[in-house]
Amino acid sequence: MTALQLIFVFFKIGLVGFGGGYAMLSMIQFDCVERFSWLTIQEFSDIIAISQMTPGPISINTATYVGYTVLGFWGAVTATLSLCMPSIILMFFVIHFLMKNKDNHYVKTILQTLRPILAGLILAAALLLINKDTFFDFGFNNSNISLIIFILSFVVLYFFKVNPMWVLGFSGILGVILF
Amino acid sequence: MVRLTELFRIFFQIGAFTLGGGYAMLAMVEMQIVTKKKYIEKDEFWDLISLVQTLPGVFAINTALYVGHKLRGTKGAIIAALGASLPSFIAILLIALFFKNFKENVFVEKIFKGIRPCVIAMIFVPAVRLIKNFGKNWKILWIPFVAAFIIWWFKISPILIIAVACACTLIFEAYSYHVLKKS
Numbered sequence: 403m404t405a406l407q408l409i410f411v412f413f414k415i416g417l418v419g420f421g422g423g424y425a426m427l428s429m430i431q432f433d434c435v436e437r438f439s440w441l442t443i444q445e446f447s448d449i450i451a452i453s454q455m456t457p458g459p460i461s462i463n464t465a466t467y468v469g470y471t472v473l474g475f476w477g478a479v480t481a482t483l484s485l486c487m488p489s490i491i492l493m494f495f496v497i498h499f500l501m502k503n504k505d506n507h508y509v510k511t512i513l514q515t516l517r518p519i520l521a522g523l524i525l526a527a528a529l530l531l532i533n534k535d536t537f538f539d540f541g542f543n544n545s546n547i548s549l550i551i552f553i554l555s556f557v558v559l560y561f562f563k564v565n566p567m568w569v570l571g572f573s574g575i576l577g578v579i580l581f
Numbered sequence: 582m583v584r585l586t587e588l589f590r591i592f593f594q595i596g597a598f599t600l601g602g603g604y605a606m607l608a609m610v611e612m613q614i615v616t617k618k619k620y621i622e623k624d625e626f627w628d629l630i631s632l633v634q635t636l637p638g639v640f641a642i643n644t645a646l647y648v649g650h651k652l653r654g655t656k657g658a659i660i661a662a663l664g665a666s667l668p669s670f671i672a673i674l675l676i677a678l679f680f681k682n683f684k685e686n687v688f689v690e691k692i693f694k695g696i697r698p699c700v701i702a703m704i705f706v707p708a709v710r711l712i713k714n715f716g717k718n719w720k721i722l723w724i725p726f727v728a729a730f731i732i733w734w735f736k737i738s739p740i741l742i743i744a745v746a747c748a749c750t751l752i753f754e755a756y757s758y759h760v761l762k763k764s
Contacts, residue, residue, distance in 0.1 A: 423640075429738075429739045448697070458599070478670070489642055524708040528704040548694070556706065574695050581694050
């Protein structure tokens, strides 16, 4: 049963995964954390951090990791293949159908409609990660170091456009020193 | 004509050395396929990429599929996609094998306690950038916030939201195109 769920979840994500890795994160998180509880929120945010530091697309990385956690090696293969399968199937349609009239009116309109929604999906991915475990020292009588790391990281990433890898590494060092 | 083994090698290399995904790899694909070996014309390559950008799914895999298909047909597509995905698959598998034991380590736990809030910031940044790009266009500016709120608060599947939005757009467009035009 779990194998079927794994195939279904990642096939679905591969099929409607518009808008790149970050937008797909909320989809992956929704099914793997909220719905099927294959991962905890901590594990999920850890795997995002690891994805950022290992080669390859974030969605492939999470699919492989989730598959491995749920069903071992073959789970990893199954999840990763399921994620790529819609792209392969779609390719045959696109090459025979879409390539011939490149400026497809419908595709263009759909993408335009989706753009603000995809921004919302990324926003949701960030919101879904906020909980008592990721901000474990949050509160009036607490140190709030994780909140400070969050604000610092945001400022550095947003205004100074520093490579996320450096910011992740530095946050890790801060964690070792301060916690 | 490019050999299948070389196609695999090129995309394996690209998969192994592009950190941070997506658009960082484009420059590498262009250098390997267009500039160095001239397997495709530059214009043709960027036409292909602009098509790939509109597709759902993993961008890196789609790029490999379409470039591979252009060069060596279906076989080339599969080989290129395999080459592009294998490095991250292997890397994560190795990490997954050992991470379970590492996690118990107090030192590693502290590192990840520091990293988790940073990850959240890392995802907020592109969201805020995208939303800022919409400017003061209030007609669409509410959409990201409502979409995020629906997913976050009411736990509605983001996939469902995308699917419904696609369906509504198609129906509306088809209606205004066929029905309104005739009358």
